[in-house]
Structure formats: structure tokens, C-alpha cells
Amino acid sequence: MDFELDQGVATITINRPERMNAMDGATYQALSEAWIRVRDDGDIRAAVITGAGEKSFTAGADLKSFVGSPGDLSEFWNTQKGQLLNKGLEVHKPVIAAVNGYCMGGGVTLLLATDLRVAASHATFALSEVKRGLLPANGGTQRLLEQLPHPIAMEMLLLGEPIDAETALRWGLINKVVPAEELLETALGYARRLAELPPLAVQACKELAIRARDMDRTSGLRLEETMLRMLKFTDDAAEGIAAFSERRPPAYQGR
Missing domain, CATH: 1.10.12 (Lyase 2-enoyl-coa Hydratase; Chain  A, domain 2)
Structure with a gap:
């Protein structure tokens, strides 16, 4: 996980390009720490979240590191441990997503917890957990129905089929589609404007x-x-x- 701060804007980069920026336990922990810093650091006024490389925002949870590993049941009731933006951590500073490619599973649930969303024209979105016998946790089954019309949200949840950036824009899942080379600067432009406000x-x-x-x-x-x-x-x-x-x-x- 990379974290940069410049003129009141924090840029958080999920940095596992060799795994399509899929998030394992260590990545989730680092992301939790990054959100807590955004929440608590008075010098930060806005944040941008993106993925390393040009192929993937994040492919979601690294399932190989989670599925089949029961862990300690006591962790189930430790609800404040490792809090994430999409899991209930309250971050009232604006967060902008710069989607630079595949935004799958946990990537979409992360996206749903952001405020403004810019996607590269080649970006792809999907909640495909149902195809693997799972469900989109960390808010996937909750926020999607709040943010999209019911039949569209249910199509994404139940079929798990991917949609392209233009479809995501038409459905209201994102704010803007831009060429890949303009993506980060567009997201940072939003963040800098927000950082200048009270x-x-x-x-x-x-x-x-x-x-x-x-x-x-x-x-x-x-x-x-x-x-x-x-x-x-x-x-x-x-x-x-x-x-x-x-x-x-x-x-x-x-x-």
C-alpha cells in the first residue's frame, strides 16, 4: 500500500499489480490504517484511492488467502478490528475513486463507499462473488441497493456479470469516464478543489x-x-x- 500526501490531498494506492491488486489480509490491514490516518490527520482534507499499474483498480479480495480458512470464531464479534471505509469506518472527509481497470468484487464494495468516482474508459465492474458460492460482503449487498435502481442492483448482485465503464456511467455508478492517461489527474482535480473548500x-x-x-x-x-x-x-x-x-x-x- 502506498500513501502520499500533497497539499491536503492523500493518495492511497493499492500496490499488488502482480495479483491485479487483489487484497489479502496484509493489504486489508494496510488499507484500514490508511483510512484511519485520513480520518484523524488534520492536514488531510480529501483522499484519492486507486490501484497500481494500468490493468486493475483492485480485483477484490484475494480469495485464495481467505476461503477455506475458518480462523478464530471470536474474531466475528470483534467488530471494530481492522475497520475499513466500506465496513463501517466513519470518514467524513471526501474520498474520490480513480478506477484504472478491473474493479471486481471487493473493488466494487470499496467503490460504493467513496463519494466521487472517475473511471478510465477501459474499466470493468462486477460483483461476481455469487458465481463462486459467496456474496459481496463489506457492504456490497447493502449499499448497492441504496445507490442504484432496484432491478439494476439486483442484476449486478444475482448474475455477477461484468459491465463496462460506459454502462457504469449510464447506471449512475460513477461520475465520469476519461481516457486512461487523464484518470489520476482528473481524480486529483476533484480532490484539490475539495481541499480548497472549508x-x-x-x-x-x-x-x-x-x-x-x-x-x-x-x-x-x-x-x-x-x-x-x-x-x-x-x-x-x-x-x-x-x-x-x-x-x-x-x-x-x-x-
Whole structure:
């Protein structure tokens, strides 16, 4: 796993190109540590996740390292160990996926936990676990139905057939399709624009949008009003108003 930080943007690269960036136990652990750093490091305002090489974002879990290995049953109840973005770790900073090829199984469930998604024109997407007697865990059976129309989501879940980038775009799974050579710069462009915005407001917007899925409307509106009242008294809100009045670029500090 590679981790780079530049001007408030963290770039996380799954680096197992010899295995199509499939994720074994060590990779999942490193990815968990990367997400925790994104969550906790105040210098990070946005993150980009991608895969090494030009062939694969990630082929998902490295099944040879998991299937047939029962492990210790006590691990089943250790629900906070090795938390991932798509497994319940709360990261309210924006995350952009740069899909540089095959996005299969756990790659799709990771994708579903990101906020903005750019794919190279040769990218391929599939939740093919059902064909191997398994199911797309870490949120695959949960988020897909939230983000896609029911019949389309069920087609992906039950048939496990691959779709190309243009189909993913048409279905609303991704934001944009670009030539491979423009992929990373396009994703970083999103991240840099986000990093220039007031981070408290960005994180509040993301948290409210995510929590709205599990809240009734009255509670959601109440939480929205509470966060807005908090933001009104931040230095960033005062800076935004001052910069607008003085016709200058704002300098947000996240406080």
C-alpha cells in the first residue's frame, strides 16, 4: 500500500499489480490504517484511492488467502478490528475513486463507499462473488441497493456479470469516464478543489448525507439545523463572508 500526501490531498494506492491488486489480509490491514490516518490527520482534507499499474483498480479480495480458512470464531464479534471505509469506518472527509481497470468484487464494495468516482474508459465492474458460492460482503449487498435502481442492483448482485465503464456511467455508478492517461489527474482535480473548500462544512455535508439514509426526515432536519448553527460560529464561516466581501480568495483553516 502506498500513501502520499500533497497539499491536503492523500493518495492511497493499492500496490499488488502482480495479483491485479487483489487484497489479502496484509493489504486489508494496510488499507484500514490508511483510512484511519485520513480520518484523524488534520492536514488531510480529501483522499484519492486507486490501484497500481494500468490493468486493475483492485480485483477484490484475494480469495485464495481467505476461503477455506475458518480462523478464530471470536474474531466475528470483534467488530471494530481492522475497520475499513466500506465496513463501517466513519470518514467524513471526501474520498474520490480513480478506477484504472478491473474493479471486481471487493473493488466494487470499496467503490460504493467513496463519494466521487472517475473511471478510465477501459474499466470493468462486477460483483461476481455469487458465481463462486459467496456474496459481496463489506457492504456490497447493502449499499448497492441504496445507490442504484432496484432491478439494476439486483442484476449486478444475482448474475455477477461484468459491465463496462460506459454502462457504469449510464447506471449512475460513477461520475465520469476519461481516457486512461487523464484518470489520476482528473481524480486529483476533484480532490484539490475539495481541499480548497472549508473542511468543516464539507465534512458536515458528507456526514448529514450519509446519516440521512438511516434517519427519519424530522430527525434529519433537526440534525441539519444543529450542524448549521455550529458552522455559523466558526472562523471559516467568517472567513468565507469576509473573502466574498473583499473579493479575494478565502483561506480556510478548518476551525
